[in-house]
Amino acid sequence: MDLLRFATAGSVDDGKSTLIGRLLYDSKSIFNDQLESIERTSRDRGDEYTDLALLTDGLRAEREQGITIDVAYRYFATPKRKFIIADTPGHLQYTRNMVTGASTADVAVVLVDARKGLVEQSRRHAFLVSLLRVPHLVLAINKMDLVDWSEDVYDAIHAEFVEFAAKLEITDLAVIPVSALKGDNVVTRSENMPWYEGPSLMHHLENVHIASDRNLVDVRFPVQYVIRPHQKRHHDYRGYAGQVAGGVMRPGDDVVVLPSGLPSRIASIETADGPLTEAYAPMSVVIRLEDDMDISRGDMICRAHNQPTVSQDIDAMVCWMSDKPLQVGQKLAIKHTTRSARALVKDLQYELNINTLHRNPGVSSLSLNEIGRVRLRTTSPLLADEYRRNRQTGGFVLIDEFSNHTVGAGMIVGAD
Known part of the structure; x- marks a missing residue:
């Protein structure tokens, strides 16, 4: 069974948490005591129905205000697939949480x-989804029961969104x-909307094709850990553990190790369950090479004729996540794949208005939740x-060296 990660986004009161609660409830993925708890809470609050949103709005402040603040992760499975849901907040001031939740998603x-139709938040979230390169987007037009299941309302919103999405890179x-x-078209098809001939949301999530979203062309294996057993019978064993970030690797393949550029060949690919004939993203494996080489954490195994850019000068879109603004000249720690370095903010080219998609050049800082084009200089080369x-190899995080807090998430646009 494969694993699908999906993130939900939307404005306040659009019903994200209720939708996830409905998915969990109708797919029988919640325990009886959980159901009894939310039924009791709903009664105590005077609700006339069981508020399924309480399944994900776990923080007390969220329940009291009726909003989602933090990213809530939920796990469930159907006979076809395993799922990880990231319920992300709708408020503008929680843009950073939305970026965090959607950055690893297969579907948004x-x-x-x-x-209400499309509002500013809807456009903002669609833009963030395209910026984060989430491969599949579902526009769920919720609360159809409150517009009398109107096909005309659906058609109007559908057409408006398709026109807007044409400006974005949504595949x-x-x-x-x-x-x-009410549960219509969430897990089971709705009898109230006979004019809609497509699948329910659950059917779509179970069947959307995600295998081809992985990059199976560019072999990228960032080394996370060097395995050297201490037992005498394994004294000559040297394996490189990590997660395949791209491509397909097989024993016998010719490879090079960066940044040294030294060539070798894959001797074997191993896991705790035994050797493999091939490995591909996102599998975690141990690679053994035929040659004894000086390789350490942060190095990368790739093909000789298909290598990442090795550079200390990075152009990137950065979502700033700290109350203290990003300034030109600032020094930060950078974490990219398994490699760590320090980075200097050399230039801030523009801030991107995520409502209008306009670029605002001439800015000297990025404030909390703002996104901008930044040029960085790193102390050691990144393999990007x-x-x-x-x-995987195009994303990074920025860390404040004094507080050790993650203050920015970056998407590499270019390196030279």
Whole structure:
């Protein structure tokens, strides 16, 4: 069974948490005591229905305010697939949380209230989804029960969103009318909308094709750990553990190790369950090479004629996540794949208005939740690809060296 990660996004009160609660409830993925707890809480609050949003809004402040603040992760499975859900906040001031939740997602589900249609937040979330290169986007038009299951409302929102999405790089779009509260088109097809002939949301999530989203062309294996057993019978064993970030690797393949550029050949690929004939993203494996080489954490195994850019000068889009603004001249720690270095902010080319998609040049700082084009100089070279080509080798985080807090998430646009 493969694993699908999906993130939900939308404005406040669009029903994201209710939708996830409905998915969990209708797919029988919650325990009886959980159900009894939310039924009791719903009764205590005077609700006339069981508030399924309480399944994900776990923080007390979230329950009291009726909003989602933190990214809530939930796990469930159906006979076809395993799922990890990231329920991300809708508020503008939690853009950084949305970026965090969507950065590893295969599918993003953007909710729209059928009564309100597309609002500024809907466009902002769709833009962030395209910026983060989430391969599949679902526009879930929620609360269809409140517009009398109207096909005209659905068609109008559908057309408006398709026109907006044409400006973005969205490769796969599905538009599904749902009622999270009533359960229509969430897990089972709705009898109230016979005019809609597409799949339910669950059916779409179970069947969306994600295998081809992985980069199986560019071999990238960042070394995470060097394995040298201390037992005498294994005194000559040297394995390199890590997660395949791209491509397909097989024993006998000719490879080079960066940044040294030394050539070798894969002797074997191993896991705790035994040897493999091939490995591909996102598998975690141990690679053994035929040659004894000086390789350490942060090095990368790749093909001789298909290598990442080795550079200390990085152009990137950065989402700033700290209350203290990003300034030109600032020094930060940078974490890229398994490699760590220090970085100097050389230039801030523009800040991107995520509502209008306009670029604002001439800015000297980036504030909390703002996104901008930044040029960095690192103390040691990064082994990088463009983010559009590989989300693993094209993404990085920036860390404040004094507080050790993550203060920025970056997507590499280019390196030279």
